[in-house]
Amino acid sequence: MARPTDLQLAWFLPYRLSVLSNTISSAMASDYSRRFKLSIPEWRVLAVLADTPNITAADISARTAMDKVAVSRAVADLLAREAIVRAPVAADRRKSHLCLSASGMRMYAEVVPVARRYEQELLNGLTPTDRAALDRIVHVLLERAAVLGPAEGDNPR
Amino acid sequence: MARPTDLQLAWFLPYRLSVLSNTISSAMASDYSRRFKLSIPEWRVLAVLADTPNITAADISARTAMDKVAVSRAVADLLAREAIVRAPVAADRRKSHLCLSASGMRMYAEVVPVARRYEQELLNGLTPTDRAALDRIVHVLLERAAVLGPAEGDNPR
DNA sequence: GGAAATTAGTTACAATTGTAACTAATTTCC
DNA sequence: GGAAATTAGTTACAATTGTAACTAATTTCC
Numbered sequence: 373m374a375r376p377t378d379l380q381l382a383w384f385l386p387y388r389l390s391v392l393s394n395t396i397s398s399a400m401a402s403d404y405s406r407r408f409k410l411s412i413p414e415w416r417v418l419a420v421l422a423d424t425p426n427i428t429a430a431d432i433s434a435r436t437a438m439d440k441v442a443v444s445r446a447v448a449d450l451l452a453r454e455a456i457v458r459a460p461v462a463a464d465r466r467k468s469h470l471c472l473s474a475s476g477m478r479m480y481a482e483v484v485p486v487a488r489r490y491e492q493e494l495l496n497g498l499t500p501t502d503r504a505a506l507d508r509i510v511h512v513l514l515e516r517a518a519v520l521g522p523a524e525g526d527n528p529r
Numbered sequence: 530m531a532r533p534t535d536l537q538l539a540w541f542l543p544y545r546l547s548v549l550s551n552t553i554s555s556a557m558a559s560d561y562s563r564r565f566k567l568s569i570p571e572w573r574v575l576a577v578l579a580d581t582p583n584i585t586a587a588d589i590s591a592r593t594a595m596d597k598v599a600v601s602r603a604v605a606d607l608l609a610r611e612a613i614v615r616a617p618v619a620a621d622r623r624k625s626h627l628c629l630s631a632s633g634m635r636m637y638a639e640v641v642p643v644a645r646r647y648e649q650e651l652l653n654g655l656t657p658t659d660r661a662a663l664d665r666i667v668h669v670l671l672e673r674a675a676v677l678g679p680a681e682g683d684n685p686r
Numbered sequence: 687g688g689a690a691a692t693t694a695g696t697t698a699c700a701a702t703t704g705t706a707a708c709t710a711a712t713t714t715c716c
Numbered sequence: 717g718g719a720a721a722t723t724a725g726t727t728a729c730a731a732t733t734g735t736a737a738c739t740a741a742t743t744t745c746c
Binding site for chain 1: 535536537538539541542543544545546547548549550551552553554556557573576577579580592593594641644645647648650651652653654655659662663665666667669670671672673674675677
């Protein structure tokens with residue numbers, strides 16, 4: 373049926389992943405922002421700091437694949453709302469260590485169950501075998517995608 | 530190790546899917562735009578019209594999960610570049626049917642192998658079993674995500 | 687038959703995001 | 717020891733995207 377030059381967008385993996393991820397992210401984003409006034413980047417920074425306190429903005433970039441500007445903006449916002457605290461590093465005064473404030477921790481503790489429930493709702497449709505397969509597959513694809521991107525062109529990022 | 534309130538962002542499915550999809554999409558986007566001056570929305574419109582000529586902008590929206598404004602913009606751009614052709618529908622003059630021009634088809638024919646190669650590079654890391662599992666899993670997750678989104682809040686989109 | 691409601695698509699404006707240039711601190715290396 | 721290069725983080729500006737209001741055509745329904 374499909375001509376040889378035809379791609380069948382509906383079955384094209386990058387397209388399907390993009391639709392899937394956007395559907396999930398925008399559902400969650402609208403929920404977070406409605407309930408907690410948190411954007412996705414802010415929520416990510418919160419989550420990383422809950423996991424590993426006293427790291428720098430650059431560390432957050434490295435762990436989240438977020439751009440350093442995006443991190444800077446999210447951090448500025450969370451600081452303004454006093455959800456996190458910034459402490460200059462004595463040994464290198466360009467850096468600051470960040471960690472959650474008491475109220476940031478409370479906020480995080482409130483968001484986590486909501487986030488977990490989303491994930492659970494998604495995973496509930498899958499058999500244990502499929503869940504394991506998904507973990508494996510996403511891992512492989514992430515690795516390959518990371519290599520593919522920079523390799524293809526000339527952008528040295 | 531992880532405290533009970535901790536989410537472990539690195540294992541959080543929505544987060545992993547988002548990083549995966551963004552990595553893939555931005556690699557492809559930079560490649561498309563460098564070689565063909567095509568944005569992702571433009572490429573999607575092109576692909577849908579290659580698959581199904583003579584449909585309306587609204588039809589494209591419905592098939593791609595793109596917002597109608599995004600479609601309108603991509604269409605305007607492709608029209609300006611004469612990659613597609615617009616013909617008013619006699620029976621309902623609010624609508625127009627769109628289809629690829631000869632040069633649009635050539636452009637599409639050039640992009641397809643590049644797109645396919647990307648997909649292939651990704652899939653090459655997976656066993657046939659995993660590929661089949663991925664198809665199934667993405668399908669299930671898409672369905673669940675579609676239900677989850679609107680159900681959670683009050684946005685009637 | 688015609689006012690009120692709906693629909694396709696566009697335009698205007700606001701918010702978000704990406705890129706480049708920048709400041710200030712530190713490191714490298716002659 | 718100090719000029720040149722590097723690094724952390726921010727700021728300014730441009731490009732992209734989302735939302736709301738709009739125009740023009742059509743449909744509904746009294």
